[in-house]
Amino acid sequence: MDSSTTWTRSPRRRVSCTGCGLVYNLDAKPPTNTGECDRCGGKLEVRADDRETTVHSRFIEFRGSTEPLIQYYGSMDRLARIDTTGGIDEVGKRVTAVLDGLLGIEAG
Numbered sequence: 691m692d693s694s695t696t697w698t699r700s701p702r703r704r705v706s707c708t709g710c711g712l713v714y715n716l717d718a719k720p721p722t723n724t725g726e727c728d729r730c731g732g733k734l735e736v737r738a739d740d741r742e743t744t745v746h747s748r749f750i751e752f753r754g755s756t757e758p759l760i761q762y763y764g765s766m767d768r769l770a771r772i773d774t775t776g777g778i779d780e781v782g783k784r785v786t787a788v789l790d791g792l793l794g795i796e797a798g
Contacts, residue, residue, distance in 0.1 A: 705734040 703716045709732025714721050722728050738744065763769040770788045774781050790796075 704736070704740050706737050707732040708735055709733070 704713060705716060705721075706713050707727035707730060709727060710730040712727055712729050714734065721734060725734050726732070727734060760769060770792070772781070772784050772788055774784075
């Protein structure tokens with residue numbers, strides 16, 4: 691997944707209720723009223739660990755720790771690359787197709 695897609699899907703678009711803890715994704719599951727929890731009416735805030743600078747730091751750390759594994763398994767032809775653009779169902783079908791191929795299961 692390229693970094694722009696990763697950034698778009700990151701938790702930076704997530705808010706939590708300070709009252710009941712309910713989590714909203716502002717793109718996929720926004721609250722009915724901006725800044726207000728649908729369940730209890732509490733205030734919605736971005737959690738400290740979901741702030742842009744924190745997410746960016748985690749992304750850099752993740753890339754640094756996984757890149758050696760990608761190189762290692764790629765050099766042994768043991769790495770499957772899957773296009774993760776699109777919706778959940780679309781990506782899920784791609785993952786299933788790769789796993790089916792690895793397990794020798796015919797598509798059907």
